[in-house]
């Protein structure tokens with residue numbers, strides 16, 4: 001399989017990135033971040049989630065954020081919806097895509113969405129049906145495809161099992177998430193290959209957290225399989241509230257820099273992306289969690 005000549009990035013910073021922040025982030029700041037990401041050339045942005053505000057308080061402003069965005073033609077805005085209640089709120093805000101999110105690990109499923117894998121599929125099925133009937137695309141996020149904070153290693157067979165269940169209820173594409181960033185290139189390839197038993201190469205994306213510093217290597221390993229869709233988070237924001245110690249997604253800046261260096265088209269303006277990352281990092285009062293962003297921001301000063 002040859003390395004793809006173009007890559008599509010979904011920036012998950014406003015959702016995955018900010019869901020775990022201790023500092024409350026006002027809706028206006030989230031909206032400005034989305035605007036800056038689309039100015040930088042991101043064509044897909046995961047904006048927010050319609051989950052219980054008791055579970056994830058940072059996403060309680062979902063409606064305000066979605067309705068405050070000035071949408072740009074050609075940009076798709078996605079949101080997480082774990083159940084029909086979430087979908088019914090989300091649909092009022094006209095997302096282009098909804099995301100149901102399951103787990104390859106039973107324990108993580110319980111901690112994250114308070115139900116077993118089988119129950120989660122039962123909850124997702126009517127959500128998928130309603131979304132498709134409303135003309136809204138459906139993605140499935142698969143957490144813990146390599147390792148779980150509660151169960152340890154996850155076998156590829158369990159990833160294939162979950163991918164098959166999601167495909168069976170009509171999910172159109174899936175994210176293979178290394179939620180706690182423990183994956184290394186060959187393990188991640190095995191999780192991707194398991195998923196590819198049920199979805200085509202255009203329908204599978206890599207979602208790699210960088211907790212152990214492996215996310216760029218894992219991205220390259222996925223590219224070697226022909227995967228060309230990836231999720232990343234501006235300034236490396238993020239972490240999952242139900243995966244203690246897990247750090248953010250791989251920084252979008254780092255992925256774009258690597259891809260540009262390999263001659264792979266992303267449609268993203270790295271300078272504007274660095275500005276977007278600096279904007280949110282300044283708000284949070286810290287440096288971007290991106291080696292590339294820090295290096296380029298330092299160079300700008302000289």
Ligand SMILES: CC(C)(COP(=O)([O-])OP(=O)([O-])OC[C@H]1O[C@@H](n2cnc3c(N)ncnc32)[C@H](O)[C@@H]1OP(=O)([O-])[O-])[C@@H](O)C(=O)NCCC(=O)NCCSC(=O)C[C@@](C)(O)CC(=O)[O-]
Nearest residue numbers: 050051052055082085086101112113114141143177179240
């Ligand atoms: C899924 C539930 C809601 C089930 O939670 P539950 O307690 O089982 O739900 P329930 O149906 O029994 O309802 C309990 C209460 O929640 C309310 N409720 C019920 N549903 C909703 C909803 N959609 N929106 C708003 N409120 C809702 C409902 O109205 C009720 O309110 P009360 O009567 O107590 O006042 C809960 O477990 C939850 O919100 N979990 C949060 C999950 C989450 O957002 N996790 C982080 C994102 S996943 C992730 O980060 C991983 C990913 C995707 O990035 C990939 C990776 O890296 O792995």
